[in-house]
Amino acid sequence: MATTVLHTADTRGNANHGWLNAYHSFSFGNYYNADRNQFGVLRVLNDDTIAAGMGFGTHPHNNMEIITIPFEGDLAHKDSMGNEATIKTGDVQVMSAGAGIQHSEFNPNADQQTKLFQIWLFPNKQNVTARYQQITLDKTAQKNNFAQILSPNQEDEGVWIHQNAWFFMADFDADFTKNYTISSASNGVYLIVISGSITVGDQNLNEKDAIGISDFTTVAIKANTDAKFLIMDIPMKL
Structure with missing residues (x-):
């Protein structure tokens, strides 16, 4: 028999920093819910709105599969592998952090907010060579x-x-x-x-x-x- 768990929108964690308004489906940052640490290998599902011209400075990750899906606006990405790209609405980006990577993410637009999902999955292999991939969806x-x-x-x-x-x-x-x-x-x-x-x-x-x-x-x-x-x-x- 199927087992289900319901997470309605109004039960998510919320952190509004002004430049960033983030809704967390699972424990993240200052939001902790013992019943919502993960679902299977899904560790993070953040629903982020980033103000015009704002973003995340350079920060590290390791041993996590990170997927970014914009729904409105753009996101400028730069990482320690030398990748520089703009992720646009309709794109999907994946970053296998593996043995370690540093990156930054900014809304490059001065007059438009950016809305996106950022999703983290635990990998099935540890300490792989970090990699980056981005495509435009049909x-x-x-x-x-x-x-x-x-x-x-x-x-x-x-x-x-x-x-x-x-x-x-x-x-x-x-x-x-x-x-x-x-x-x-x-x-x-x-x-x-x-x-x-x-x-x-x-x-x-x-x-x-x-x-x-x-x-x-x-x-x-x-x-x-x-x-x-x-x-x-x-x-x-x-």
């Missing part, structure tokens, strides 16, 4: 479909990471229904609504609500309105 592939944007396989669609995980973006029309089938028997799913309203199984979810499901094979997802959402299909054990 938004048309997301229409009434689960469009793969991340996987463990270099040859597959989307970016790849050191973990047995698959991410899918979907953009459903109102009243459209499609069944989602788990990618690996040992995985679970953490789904968050980006906009609109959907029903997952028998659970209604609105904007920025999330649900974690484990011990299942297939679940029906129905759009109650036009809706966009992200599915993270991830191992439940480290």
Whole structure:
């Protein structure tokens, strides 16, 4: 029997620093919730709004798979591997921190905020050589479909990471229904609504609500309105 956990938008942690307004689905920084340290290998899901011209100075990471998905505006990235890039709305970026990396992230626009998800997954390999990858997504592939944007396989669609995980973006029309089938028997799913309203199984979810499901094979997802959402299909054990 499937096991579910519901995380409604209004139960997330919040840290508003003025230049940064961050909502934390899991314990992060000064926000700690003993019941929300992770879901499987998903350690961090931050919903960040960064003010114009502001950002994160150079800071280190190691042994974490870090995925950034902007939904509004841009993010300028610079790292210790020599990468300098602007991540735009419609892109996805992955950074395998591995043995260690330093990077900075800034909103390069003087007149527009940047909104994004930053997601951290525990890797299945330690101390790998750090790497960076960025692609532009095909938004048309997301229409009434689960469009793969991340996987463990270099040859597959989307970016790849050191973990047995698959991410899918979907953009459903109102009243459209499609069944989602788990990618690996040992995985679970953490789904968050980006906009609109959907029903997952028998659970209604609105904007920025999330649900974690484990011990299942297939679940029906129905759009109650036009809706966009992200599915993270991830191992439940480290």
